Amino acid sequence: MIVLDNHISKPGWCCSNSDGNGFFGDQYFNPDLWIKGLTKVATMFEGTKNVVGMSLRNELRGPNQNVTDWYRYMQKGAEAVHVANPNVLVIFSGLNYDKDLSFTLNKPVQLTFTNKLVFEVHWYGFSNGKEWETSNPNQVCGQVLGNLMGNAGFVLEQGYPLFVSEFGVDMRGTNVNDNRYFNCFMGWAAEYDLDWALWTLVGSYYLREGVVGMNEYYGVLDENWHDVRNSSFLQKLSVLQSPFRGPGYDEVRPHKVIFHPMTGLCIQRKSLYEPLVLGPCSEAEAWSYTPEKTITIKGTYFCLQADELGLPAKLGVICSYANSKWETISDSKMHLSSTLEDGSSVCLDINSNNSIVTIAFTPQPLSTNSRWVVNESGQRVKLACVNWVAHLEVVVAEGLSKQPVDAISERILDMGFNCVRLTWALFLFTNDTLASITVRQSFENLGLVESIAGLQANNPSIVDLSLIDAYQAVVASLSNNNVMIVLDNQISKPGWCCSNSDGNGFFGDQYFNPDLWINGLTKVATMFKGTKNVVAMSLRNELRGPNQNVTDWYRYMQKGAEAVHAANPNVLVILSGLNYDKDLSFTLNKPVQLNFTNKLVFEVHWYGFSNGEEWETSNPNQVCGQVLGSLMGNAGFVLEQGYPLFVSEFGVDMRGTNVNDNRYFNCFMGWAAEYDLDWALWTLVGSYYLREGVVGMNEYYGVLDENWRDVRNSSFLQKLSVLQSPFRGPGYDEIRPHKVIFHPMTGLCIQRKSLYEPLVLGPCSEAEAWSYTPKKTITIKGTYFCLQADELGLPAKLGIICSYANSKWETISDSKMHLSSTLEDGSSVCLDIDSNNSVVTIACKCLNRNSTCDPGSQWFKIIDSTRCTSATKSSVGIISIFNFMAKNLLASFS
Structure with a gap:
């Protein structure tokens, strides 16, 4: 024609x-x-x-x-x-x-x-x-x-x-x-x-x-x-x-095909047992897309389901859970996204064999909805980040002499993090001479010959790049591996941060020219505007020193925020406070004034050493209560004002022997879980090329070991994993609001295996759903069963007569993390755990000023959740309830 x-x-x-x-x-x-x-x-x-x-x-x-x-x-x-x-x-x-x-x-x-x-x-x-x-x-x-x-x-x-x-x-x-x-x-x-x-x-x-x-x-x-x-x-x-439809092509009843534009192919089903694959659209499966957002094989009960991260999508017949709901997200409306049981968002993708798999994806750009960070479809995205250092004298992301950059990026995801706070030094982006030095030359200038050999072996494509290109290569690797990136301006002159006298602390200091800083922010924002996984920019790390003042903070932080947003309106803009990023209190009565909305996040830092050795030398209950009171007054209040709070640095000595850090971290875990905060752990780094004059310095706060090969402390990562998924927030209203009882020392929650077995600690994804009533009873949500203290040293139990003192529970001590009840003889007891992680009641400990006493095993936090857990998916059988009631009645006559 x-x-x-x-x-x-x-x-x-x-x-x-x-x-x-x-x-x-x-x-x-x-x-x-x-x-x-x-x-x-x-x-x-x-x-x-x-x-x-x-x-x-x-x-x-x-x-x-x-x-x-x-x-x-x-x-x-x-x-x-x-x-x-x-x-x-x-x-x-x-x-x-x-x-x-x-x-x-x-x-x-x-x-x-x-x-x-x-x-x-x-x-x-x-x-x-x-x-x-x-x-x-x-x-x-x-x-x-x-x-x-x-x-x-x-x-x-x-x-x-x-x-x-x-x-x-x-x-x-x-x-x-x-x-x-x-x-x-x-x-x-x-x-x-x-x-x-x-x-x-x-x-x-x-x-x-x-x-x-x-x-x-x-x-x-x-x-x-x-x-x-x-x-x-x-x-x-x-x-x-060939036509998909039109007059004369009504060969079968209307249906959907799932088309993959990049290949020009469609999703096929070979059988119910084999993975779904791409193939010619003339052989495509016929689907229905229902009002409930399920994608079903036309005329059957089989629906498309997300199984696990990285595994093939599958077909199933139980289609009411979140992993069977699919939405078209992102501006393109071509990402098909679902939610795994752990709350993480995944999208359909293809592997090298054209099989249909589910991989991590966070629709970009991110914005804010009150105190939450959300994606384009309005669902909460919890930033669970780790800090990757790239601002020291070498001006190269640490670890590239130890492992390939893609291996590090993949390992970050494997450890459960969805995000990296990647640091950068201002001079890299404002000094063309520095930016143009090659990676090899930078190491040679510092005499780091051994590191050059490691770089040549592990990252040959990076070793002869300019420093600025090498930084971009790391960002590209993270982005290609679906890791979100927060770009953090850590310092101006490359080197270790921070001290009051390093010339990098505040606007007007020796190395901190405000105009140069704004130029650098603009350049970085512009450079990474097209990088899909660069989701945020932190304007400056730990403002500090004798010159810090509120007037200049407002003057320059607002200018910097506007400059970043003008250059790249996609990214979140993260503002740090004063005094090493511990103080935002001055913004309480004088809010930040910006010309844009729904992009502003505040950040705070909190370490055990932020309070010296107090955790070890004082009573942990008192220190926890006092520190959290100060923390909420200095930073936490922004949550009530409708802004996200990003704990962009926290961490512990991963060797596990630092009493100060261990006690601090129990308190941190309770706070971070209670407020369901976004965060970035310090640090990914296992060792440094050169830090403060020491070659190959071991980083004991690092998640990875000295060789960047193994996890330094797997039990720490297991404990932290509970904070990597959200407890609540927009898009996570899976069931009606309830409470879970969280145990900060272990990172676990109270579970109920049955009505007869003791309550135990287990993964919070399998936690029992509780209500905490005005009468101070803790009941299984939607039932008459309440938590009771039985006898000293025995497991806590469930009962249905909830009016006595042993069914009333109060949060006591300065930490507000002891759950205390009263036995029939009038003695006070607190929840604790035994060696099997069963929940027992014993005498409350560490309520006085004794600094040698560690209350960690008795710290529990009642926190809000709207997440569906395996416990909330099941129900107590009627026969079991009657058996339970019968046992109690018989016991009362014996």
């Missing part, structure tokens, strides 16, 4: 605003002559059966284009063509290089004939400059498609065909801009099942713009017009060459 397209008036390459061919009345574009030409062509080919359409004019454009003349002449031209050849479709182009038909929305074209009118539109990757390469493809796809539907796609709803008469890509396959654009195009063209014409068949030109034999890299054929230039492209495009 043939569509005759009037491309231009005066022969030559098309198009520019000043070529005299752009609009009616231009030098070479006489409207009357044009209509005569249309009439002549229509008449000439009236008897040629395969001439099915005539496109009246290509890419109207230029300074003279206007709507009035468009209607006047396009309607005249259409009538002329139809009179001369009533068999052909008449195809209308719009304005602005055939990208704009929006003016016809409220003023339809008026013609004397019907059922022959088609509209056309053009869309290339370069139609949007380099946006696809320099910005987040999800956002660009969403924005461009929104504009495209508003400017042209609406004609489909008005009842007209839309003919995409020009689109195409660089067939060499190396053009990132084109490749990303084309994935978006494929999704759009398949969704609307559009008519189209690819640019171009041409492999080379006789003469184009003065060049003889010019090679056409957008051409389907090669330079000699002999072979296909890119067979994989044609294979991918082939899915659009």
Whole structure:
């Protein structure tokens, strides 16, 4: 079939605003002559059966284009063509290089004939400059498609065909801009099942713009017009060459197919037992997408389910849980996302065998909803980060001499972290001389020969990059491995941080020029604008020193925030306070004033040594109560003001022998769980290239060991893992609000195996759901069963007579983490755990000022949750309840 397209008036390459061919009345574009030409062509080919359409004019454009003349002449031209050849479709182009038909929305074209009118539109990757390469493809796809539907796609709803008469890509396959654009195009063209014409068949030109034999890299054929230039492209495009639907194609009842634009394939099911795979759409599975957001095999009870991170998606018949709900998320609306049992978001992806798997994904960009960080679909995203140091004298991310960068990025995810707070030194981005030094030269300058050998072995692609390119390579590795990144300006002059006299502490200090700092922030924000997993920027680490003051804090932090947002409106902007990031209290009565909303986060730091040796030399209950009181007054209040609080540094000596740290961390765990905070652990680093003059210094606060190979303290990571998933927040209203009873020392929660067995500690994902009533009883949610103290030293039990003193529980001590009740003899007892992690009641300990007493085993925290756990999915059988009641009644008569 043939569509005759009037491309231009005066022969030559098309198009520019000043070529005299752009609009009616231009030098070479006489409207009357044009209509005569249309009439002549229509008449000439009236008897040629395969001439099915005539496109009246290509890419109207230029300074003279206007709507009035468009209607006047396009309607005249259409009538002329139809009179001369009533068999052909008449195809209308719009304005602005055939990208704009929006003016016809409220003023339809008026013609004397019907059922022959088609509209056309053009869309290339370069139609949007380099946006696809320099910005987040999800956002660009969403924005461009929104504009495209508003400017042209609406004609489909008005009842007209839309003919995409020009689109195409660089067939060499190396053009990132084109490749990303084309994935978006494929999704759009398949969704609307559009008519189209690819640019171009041409492999080379006789003469184009003065060049003889010019090679056409957008051409389907090669330079000699002999072979296909890119067979994989044609294979991918082939899915659009057949219709998905339309008149005459009602072969089966309407259904859905799940299309993968990057490959041009669809999801298939070989059997109920084999993994789902991609294959030709002619063999695609027929699906239904229900109002409950389940994706079911059409006409069956089998639904698509997310199993575990990295494993194949599966089919199941229990379709009421979160892992069976699928939503289209991100601006592109092409991520299919579900939620695993641990609350983590996953998306469908493909592996190297084209099997359908689920991998971690957090829709970007992030924003804030009151005190929560949320994604584009409004679901909470909990930042569970680890700090990766890249700001010391070498100015290279630590550990690259020990392990490949991708291995480190993968290990971060394996340990349960979803995010890295990656530090950077200001001078790397403001001093071109420093930035241009190669990694090898930086190590040589410091005499670190052994590290160079390690880098050469583990990261040969990085060792000869410039320092600034090496930093970008680390960011790219994290992003490619689906790790979110918080870029933290740790310091100005590269080196260890921090002291009051290092010249890096506050605006105006020796190395801290505020204007240079804002320039650096702007450069970093701009540089990583297109990196999808860069989700936040922390403006400055630990402001401090004798020059710190509130006036300059407001002056420069607000300027810095505005600069970052102007350069990259996608990222969260994180503000630190004064006094080593321990004090935000001055903002309580004078809120930060910014021109943007829903992007502001505050941060705070808290270590055991923040309070000297108090945890070891004083009573931990008192220290915990006093420190938390100060912490909430100095920083925690921002939660009530409607801002997220990011604990961007905390940590402990991973050797496990530091009493001060161990006691502090029990208190930290209770606080972080109670408020369900976002956080970043210090640190990933197992050892440093060079720190404070020491080569290869071992980092005892590091998650990884000295060789960056093994976890330094696996029990610590196991304990911390409870904080890596949210207890509550937007999008996690899986069941009605309830309480879980958390044990900070172990990172576990109280579980109930049955009504007869002792209560025990176990994973919080299997915690019992409790209510804490105004009468101080702790009951199993939705039942009459309450927690009771039985006898000193015996397990706590469940009962149904809840009016006595042994069923009342109060939080006592300064820490507010002792759960205390009263036995029948009037003695006070507290919950504790025995060697089997069973929950028992013993005499309350460490309530006096004794510093040698450690109350950790008796610390419990009643915290809010809306998460569905395995305990809340089950119910107590009626027979079991009657047996339980019978046992209690019989016991009362014995």
